[in-house]
Amino acid sequence: MTITNSIYNVLFRRNYVFVGAVFASAFAFEMGFDTISDKVWDNLNKGRQWKDIRHRYVEEE
Amino acid sequence: MLARTALRASTLRSISRQTTKRAASSSSNASKEQSPRMLNIAGTAATVAAVGSVSLYYQQYGFGNTVYAGTPAEEGLHAPHFPWVHNEWLKTFDHAALRRGFQVYREVCASCHSLSRVPWRALVGVTHTVDEVKAMAEEHEYDDEPNDVGDIEKRAGKLSDPIPSPYANDNAARAANQGALPPDLSLIVKGRHGGCDYIFALLTGYPDEPPAGTKLPEGLNFNPYFPGTGIAMARVLYDGVVEYEDGTPATTSQMAKDVVEFLNWAAEPEHDQRKKMGMKVLAVTSVLLALSIWVKRYKWAPLKTRKIVYTPPKH
Numbered sequence A: 001m002t003i004t005n006s007i008y009n010v011l012f013r014r015n016y017v018f019v020g021a022v023f024a025s026a027f028a029f030e031m032g033f034d035t036i037s038d039k040v041w042d043n044l045n046k047g048r049q050w051k052d053i054r055h056r057y058v059e060e061e
Numbered sequence B: 001m002l003a004r005t006a007l008r009a010s011t012l013r014s015i016s017r018q019t020t021k022r023a024a025s026s027s028s029n030a031s032k033e034q035s036p037r038m039l040n041i042a043g044t045a046a047t048v049a050a051v052g053s054v055s056l057y058y059q060q061y062g063f064g065n066t067v068y069a070g071t072p073a074e075e076g077l078h079a080p081h082f083p084w085v086h087n088e089w090l091k092t093f094d095h096a097a098l099r100r101g102f103q104v105y106r107e108v109c110a111s112c113h114s115l116s117r118v119p120w121r122a123l124v125g126v127t128h129t130v131d132e133v134k135a136m137a138e139e140h141e142y143d144d145e146p147n148d149v150g151d152i153e154k155r156a157g158k159l160s161d162p163i164p165s166p167y168a169n170d171n172a173a174r175a176a177n178q179g180a181l182p183p184d185l186s187l188i189v190k191g192r193h194g195g196c197d198y199i200f201a202l203l204t205g206y207p208d209e210p211p212a213g214t215k216l217p218e219g220l221n222f223n224p225y226f227p228g229t230g231i232a233m234a235r236v237l238y239d240g241v242v243e244y245e246d247g248t249p250a251t252t253s254q255m256a257k258d259v260v261e262f263l264n265w266a267a268e269p270e271h272d273q274r275k276k277m278g279m280k281v282l283a284v285t286s287v288l289l290a291l292s293i294w295v296k297r298y299k300w301a302p303l304k305t306r307k308i309v310y311t312p313p314k315h
Helices: A002-012 A015-044 A050-057 B002-025 B030-061 B095-107 B130-138 B170-176 B195-204 B252-267 B271-305
Strands: B141-146 B152-156
Touching (some): A002 A015
Antiparallel strands (some): B141 B152
16 A cells, blocks of 8 residues: 555646656657667568668768 | 347248148149149249359359450450568568669660659668769759849759659650650559559560460550550560679569569658558557457446346335
8 A cells, every 4th residue: 555655645646747757758658669669670671771781882981 | 130030930931831731721622722733833933044044144254253344455464463572561672672673773764764753862861872862963964043144054963853854745755655655653653553563574574476366566565464465665674784783683583673662662752661650550559459458348347247136025
């Protein structure tokens, strides 16, 4: 009970904290999800995308 | 619905039972004794007529077959399905193939076909680096803004210019090709039935010589995949027509595959991003779907498992 109570006191008691937590967690989730799914995508398409073949053609200055 | 069907079935059965019963009971009457036999003959004749007409229809047309007004030659041979890797759900275009395909377009197709919806800048970061595309654009001349006296001068191409067309307009293109208009290739993959399969089959499907008995008008070439089989474009892809910079052997089918993939990119430049976003959307929505199913079951559990008991008052 103490855990639920403390969660309630910290997060849900004041609305501005609650809304802020929702926005912050959405932001954090989006960043994490995008990073992971980009990695999965690049792994599925290894060698097929432009960034995989770019090094052959770009001339470094 | 089920109840009604059951009701009707039982009624039908009872009617037939009544008829037989009545026929059996009135066996003394000679004229009425004929009627079951007549009924049998009529029923048999009707069954034979029904079966016969259905089998005649089947023999004529078959079931589930589409009837085409055109002959197979007018329809064109339907292209087989090729295993395009970029058509799989989670696969992007092979950008090395796009680069080779653009080379094929530039060295072979571009002498007749325009690619007017694709600007040079679209190639940047897809098949070529910025510097390469800038160099290619500068090889061509475009109309500049009117100068101080209103004359239009020429300037070198920029990234924002479209890839130049081989002819000034459609009439010039027709005049140069014996009246046949080479279609613009920007959206050709979307604009033809069969898409990639059709174009690949068309490019690789020219026989060495047309089959015996084919009569084609002057200037047309035989291709079984082209509707009407007479196509103004001759076979253009022969082994080794282009030389790939990455060392891939430039066979006819390799070039056709590369250029078709490039044309698919030209028609759907958003393809890679769309599939990546689709993967993300399906991942998130499948979790949300599972969550909503769980919430529904959680909320409904008390309603589904409760038992309402009526206890009649005792007197």
